[in-house]
Amino acid sequence: MKIDVLTLFPAMFAGPLDESIVKRAREAGLLDLRFHNLRDYSHDRHRTVDDRPFGGGPGMLLKPEPIFEAVESLANENTQIILLSPGGRTLNQAIVRELAQEQELLLISGHYEGFDERIRERLADDELSIGDYVLTNGALPAMVIIDAVTRLLPGALGDEESAKEDSFSHGLLEYPQYTRPAEFRGMKVPDVLLSGNHGEIAKWRGEQARLRTTQRRPDLL
Numbered sequence: 001m002k003i004d005v006l007t008l009f010p011a012m013f014a015g016p017l018d019e020s021i022v023k024r025a026r027e028a029g030l031l032d033l034r035f036h037n038l039r040d041y042s043h044d045r046h047r048t049v050d051d052r053p054f055g056g057g058p059g060m061l062l063k064p065e066p067i068f069e070a071v072e073s074l075a076n077e078n079t080q081i082i083l084l085s086p087g088g089r090t091l092n093q094a095i096v097r098e099l100a101q102e103q104e105l106l107l108i109s110g111h112y113e114g115f116d117e118r119i120r121e122r123l124a125d126d127e128l129s130i131g132d133y134v135l136t137n138g139a140l141p142a143m144v145i146i147d148a149v150t151r152l153l154p155g156a157l158g159d160e161e162s163a164k165e166d167s168f169s170h171g172l173l174e175y176p177q178y179t180r181p182a183e184f185r186g187m188k189v190p191d192v193l194l195s196g197n198h199g200e201i202a203k204w205r206g207e208q209a210r211l212r213t214t215q216r217r218p219d220l221l
Contacts, residue, residue: 001102001153002032004074005142006067007109008049010035012139022147025156033146036074041066050112059113067108067115071123079104081125084138084145085114088127091145093168095128099145100152107145109138173217175208 005013013035017023025031039047042065050060075081080102089095099105108115108124120127130141150156178189192204213220 001030001100001149002104003034003146003149004079004104004106005033005035005109005146006038006070006074006106007035007137007139007142008038008111009109009137009139010037013143016143017146021156022150025150025153028155030153030155031150036070038062038066038070041070041073053113057113061113062111062115062119064116064118067119068123071106071108075106076104078102079106081106081108081123082145083108083110083115083120083124083127084129084141085110085127086129086132086134087114088129090132091128091130091141091148093148096145096148097152100149105145105149107138107142109142111137168220170209171220172209172213173220175205175212 007013017026017033022031022033026033038049042049042063049063049066051063053059053061071081080099082099082105084107108119128141128145130144135141178193182189182194190204192200195201210221
């Protein structure tokens with residue numbers, strides 16, 4: 001998969017995406033990840049990418065010209081173009097699965113007071129948010145999307161079953177898990193997990209996943 005990120009702050013991505021699963025996916029050629037500075041597509045001497053909104057109001061808006069030029073330079077017919085802003089669909093695992101099926105993604109990171117509306121109308125295939133709160137810009141949401149999508153790329157995880165059992169993969173939170181020792185400071189691992197009865201273990205895990213989801217995230221049910 002190829003993912004391009006258009007941002008005013010490409011240096012923010014150094015570090016978080018150079019470690020762990022994303023790093024291994026990039027080194028294995030499973031993920032082609034590239035970062036592009038929006039100011040490189042502005043041609044005045046100040047490299048201007050924003051301006052005041054018509055009608056007045058606080059803050060600045062990202063101008064259409066540099067974003068249109070960048071998208072026309074970076075995207076092709078296989079590219080899914082995604083704006084990252086508070087007004088988008090809230091990211092969930094189902095959307096991550098959709099994105100993981102795409103050949104190419106272009107993530108456009110917002111900043112200031114957002115985008116000129118013509119960018120949404122003419123360029124964007126989708127618009128995503130990672131939650132109902134305000135961030136300084138779209139760099140962190142872009143990192144979240146990249147990490148979540150990379151986990152679903154074939155070969156990215158050491159154990160392909162891991163992604164299938166993660167929280168939200170079946171619409172539920174993950175069941176409780178335990179490792180050695182079987183007893184620690186008086187806290188014991190449930191007997192069923194030590195029984196070797198895989199049918200009963202699967203049943204217990206399903207029940208626990210539903211119980212945990214009911215208690216913590218009833219909105220998922």
